Amino acid sequence: MHPFRYSLPGALQDAVDLLAEHGEDACPLAGGTDLTVGLRHGTVRPRIVVDLKRLADLRPGVSAENGAVVVTAPTVLTELTAHPTVRSALPALVEAADVVGSVHIRHRATLAGNICNASPAADTVPVLAALEASVVLEGPEGSRRLPVADFVQGNRSTDLRRGELVAVVAIPLPTDPCGTAFARMTRRRGVDLATVNVCCTVSHDGTVTFVYGAAAPRPVIVRDITGTLAAPDADRAAVDAVLDQILGRTTPITDVRASKEYRLAMLRVLSLRALHRARERLATQELARQEGDR
Amino acid sequence: MTDPHPIEVDTHRIEVTVNGERRTVVVAAYTVLLDMLRDTFDRTGSKECCAVGECGACTVMVDGLTVNSCLVLAVEVDGAEVTTVEGLAEPGSLSTLQQAFLDHGAVQCGFCIPGMLMSAQGLLEENPSPDVGEVREALSGNLCRCAGYNRMFEAVLSVAEDAR
Numbered sequence: 001m002h003p004f005r006y007s008l009p010g011a012l013q014d015a016v017d018l019l020a021e022h023g024e025d026a027c028p029l030a031g032g033t034d035l036t037v038g039l040r041h042g043t044v045r046p047r048i049v050v051d052l053k054r055l056a057d058l059r060p061g062v063s064a065e066n067g068a069v070v071v072t073a074p075t076v077l078t079e080l081t082a083h084p085t086v087r088s089a090l091p092a093l094v095e096a097a098d099v100v101g102s103v104h105i106r107h108r109a110t111l112a113g114n115i116c117n118a119s120p121a122a123d124t125v126p127v128l129a130a131l132e133a134s135v136v137l138e139g140p141e142g143s144r145r146l147p148v149a150d151f152v153q154g155n156r157s158t159d160l161r162r163g164e165l166v167a168v169v170a171i172p173l174p175t176d177p178c179g180t181a182f183a184r185m186t187r188r189r190g191v192d193l194a195t196v197n198v199c200c201t202v203s204h205d206g207t208v209t210f211v212y213g214a215a216a217p218r219p220v221i222v223r224d225i226t227g228t229l230a231a232p233d234a235d236r237a238a239v240d241a242v243l244d245q246i247l248g249r250t251t252p253i254t255d256v257r258a259s260k261e262y263r264l265a266m267l268r269v270l271s272l273r274a275l276h277r278a279r280e281r282l283a284t285q286e287l288a289r290q291e292g293d294r
Numbered sequence: 295m296t297d298p299h300p301i302e303v304d305t306h307r308i309e310v311t312v313n314g315e316r317r318t319v320v321v322a323a324y325t326v327l328l329d330m331l332r333d334t335f336d337r338t339g340s341k342e343c344c345a346v347g348e349c350g351a352c353t354v355m356v357d358g359l360t361v362n363s364c365l366v367l368a369v370e371v372d373g374a375e376v377t378t379v380e381g382l383a384e385p386g387s388l389s390t391l392q393q394a395f396l397d398h399g400a401v402q403c404g405f406c407i408p409g410m411l412m413s414a415q416g417l418l419e420e421n422p423s424p425d426v427g428e429v430r431e432a433l434s435g436n437l438c439r440c441a442g443y444n445r446m447f448e449a450v451l452s453v454a455e456d457a458r
Contacts, residue, residue, distance in 0.1 A: 102435020
């Protein structure tokens with residue numbers, strides 16, 4: 001492995017200072033499940049690695065406060081998916097985080113890292129974009145907040161500026177009933193990158209949102225506000241017509257995992273599966289709300 | 295290609311407990327946990343195979359959680375407790391799980407087995423009565439190119455609490 005220096009700052013500001021001082025020669029390290037592979041293969045060659053796991057003011061943890069779930073950068077995926085609020089209110093995020101790598105990977109890998117790695121096939125990113133999650137960045141100029149959908153700019157590209165790091169990921173909890181589901185296609189059932197993936201949300205007012213992964217360099221967000229897809233008894237021909245328009249916004253490519261034609265065909269299948277589950281979840285929530293009102 | 299800006303090797307003194315033995319060792323920043331376990335601690339049960347976190351041959355536990363030791367830097371385990379396959383039982387004896395692997399004929403070439411055992415151990419510590427689906431999921435990060443999976447699943451299920 002190419003030699004580098006390792007630093008274990010004890011406070012967020014020290015980490016920011018190190019990242020700012022070294023610029024492109026510095027790499028932040030959270031779980032390291034992507035970074036270590038890059039270090040080994042020489043695809044990233046930092047002169048210093050800044051470990052974010054012992055920051056006194058940014059401990060690993062998930063909290064549910066002020067209508068949002070807040071996940072700090074060093075929080076591993078298994079801790080995220082074990083959190084009771086995440087399990088009850090954000091089932092699609094659990095579905096996506098539970099299929100990142102293997103259990104060994106999920107014991108180390110982080111949500112912030114999955115975002116910052118900016119792989120078009122990242123599983124959690126479509127869900128975070130669909131839930132309108134934000135990242136809070138800390139840097140030399142202070143902190144700023146950006147929607148995850150804007151932060152990820154392309155294949156391996158984010159809006160991270162010199163000296164900045166993602167400190168927390170904030171996911172708003174839906175106030176009105178909202179059904180959400182994640183679906184993906186892989187070549188083998190366990191431990192594989194997504195050939196394509198999708199998160200679907202069906203909101204109380206009938207708006208259906210799809211966010212597609214591995215279908216373009218960055219997540220593709222498409223909404224149907226006609227109510228056609230949200231209707232439980234929707235006519236198949238009408239649904240297909242809307243899906244034709246929606247899938248026209250994706251630009252999948254042919255690579256080692258699949259051809260673009262196969263990806264397009266599977267995006268349609270996954271869209272329908274995710275839509276079906278999201279509608280079911282919305283119906284369950286609406287029923288629970290009605291019973292609560294009674 | 296020579297590096298136009300060579301840097302000195304950055305070393306760190308860390309304190310780590312491996313299979314109950316606490317030691318202070320000096321590691322280079324770029325040393326991965328797997329190499330430290332094999333080369334410094336002479337615990338060669340953990341294997342290097344894919345070195346990208348897909349095959350699980352290097353699986354060990356860090357503070358009770360299974361990890362790919364090829365993807366963890368040695369400096370990251372400062373202060374941690376690491377368990378390798380050698381730590382599953384006293385030297386010269388076998389754990390119940392290890393014995394079950396033998397009894398079920400789950401070991402063919404054997405290369406994947408240390409990782410498989412650690413993954414299965416991790417599962418059983420978290421969930422003492424897994425069903426076959428949970429065993430398959432827990433071992434999905436460990437590849438066996440002899441394809442001896444079914445006997446391994448049977449071995450793990452035989453030591454699950456429900457089976458006793």
